[in-house]
Amino acid sequence: MRRRSDRLTAMDVGKAGWNKAMQEPVPGNPVACLEELGIQVDYVRDDEIQGRCPAHPKNLGKLDRGGHWSVNITTGDHNCFACGFYGPFVTLVEYVRGRGREDAVDWINERGSIERARLMLEGGYIEDIAEPEVEITEADMALYVEVPEWACQNRDLDPESCDFYGVRWDEETYHWIIPIRDPWTGKLWGWQEKGEEDRYFNNYPKHMQKSLTLFGFQQLQDDETAILVESPLDVVRLHTAGFPGGVACFGDRVSQEQMDLLNEVTSRILVAMDNDDAGERSSKMLHKHWSSRFRLRFLNYGRLDVKDVGDMDDEEIAEAVKTSFSGVLARFD
Numbered sequence: 001m002r003r004r005s006d007r008l009t010a011m012d013v014g015k016a017g018w019n020k021a022m023q024e025p026v027p028g029n030p031v032a033c034l035e036e037l038g039i040q041v042d043y044v045r046d047d048e049i050q051g052r053c054p055a056h057p058k059n060l061g062k063l064d065r066g067g068h069w070s071v072n073i074t075t076g077d078h079n080c081f082a083c084g085f086y087g088p089f090v091t092l093v094e095y096v097r098g099r100g101r102e103d104a105v106d107w108i109n110e111r112g113s114i115e116r117a118r119l120m121l122e123g124g125y126i127e128d129i130a131e132p133e134v135e136i137t138e139a140d141m142a143l144y145v146e147v148p149e150w151a152c153q154n155r156d157l158d159p160e161s162c163d164f165y166g167v168r169w170d171e172e173t174y175h176w177i178i179p180i181r182d183p184w185t186g187k188l189w190g191w192q193e194k195g196e197e198d199r200y201f202n203n204y205p206k207h208m209q210k211s212l213t214l215f216g217f218q219q220l221q222d223d224e225t226a227i228l229v230e231s232p233l234d235v236v237r238l239h240t241a242g243f244p245g246g247v248a249c250f251g252d253r254v255s256q257e258q259m260d261l262l263n264e265v266t267s268r269i270l271v272a273m274d275n276d277d278a279g280e281r282s283s284k285m286l287h288k289h290w291s292s293r294f295r296l297r298f299l300n301y302g303r304l305d306v307k308d309v310g311d312m313d314d315e316e317i318a319e320a321v322k323t324s325f326s327g328v329l330a331r332f333d
């Protein structure tokens with residue numbers, strides 16, 4: 001989750017900002033640019049893109065197998081701590097394209113750089129830059145296939161539960177494809193891509209209003225107890241274990257809009273946020289603000305050393321649900 005304090009504003013850019021922005025531009029969407037440059041992106045976390053260093057072969061005589069090189073999404077600076085290749089984004093483009101600095105500056109400017117610089121100087125936020133319009137349709141999902149048996153087994157998921165929630169699979173990259181839809185119309189907004197054999201994680205398109213919807217909301221029945229979890233695949237895990245009604249809020253924060261959605265359908269929520277500090281904070285926040293509107297219960301992780309329901313077997317899930325707490329204090333005492 002990006003924090004407001006991480007965002008660059010006009011003040012950070014300073015007086016020399018415009019000149020710097022012109023000489024060392026940063027593209028509107030660095031992830032898309034890396035992909036266009038043929039650089040493998042492993043995952044994106046907070047403000048950092050982790051990927052494969054393109055200078056490794058020249059500097060070290062071997063391919064980067066990951067974990068050394070990152071690009072800061074806000075500043076565009078990149079750095080490889082294994083081979084020492086680093087600098088502003090423009091040096092990366094210059095290196096990979098091999099056509100000089102001027103070509104690299106033009107290339108970046110054609111990809112949303114000027115708009116980004118202007119927005120920063122005007123005090124806007126980088127996140128406000130509109131992505132190039134991408135029209136998402138159901139046909140995009142048709143590129144993906146049914147989740148294979150082995151991947152389901154890895155995560156203890158029933159293939160039928162995957163189907164029930166429309167989860168698909170990219171057979172080239174071995175990535176889970178998790179659809180994100182409009183809560184009411186079901187229109188496809190995009191999807192999350194999650195690696196099974198690597199730590200890849202990405203949203204497509206990059207900026208979806210995930211906080212305005214819930215994974216599993218279309219499947220939630222009227223008056224059914226909603227089981228609120230952080231990650232979509234945990235909804236599938238619950239269904240596999242015999243507990244329908246799972247909904248995922250895509251992270252450790254639950255938005256007002258997401259709670260309003262639930263309020264339209266049910267008055268009972270079993271809170272099953274992750275078994276960690278962030279999950280505890282969220283659970284307490286839900287208790288504080290929403291106890292008057294919903295009948296809330298809190299999943300009992302007991303003494304299990306697990307992060308979330310994705311790590312639990314069917315019996316453990318059943319026990320945790322059966323012994324759930326009606327008060328948040330009982331849960332965390």
Ligand SMILES: [Zn+2]
Binds near residue numbers: 059082083085
């Ligand atoms: Zn390197």
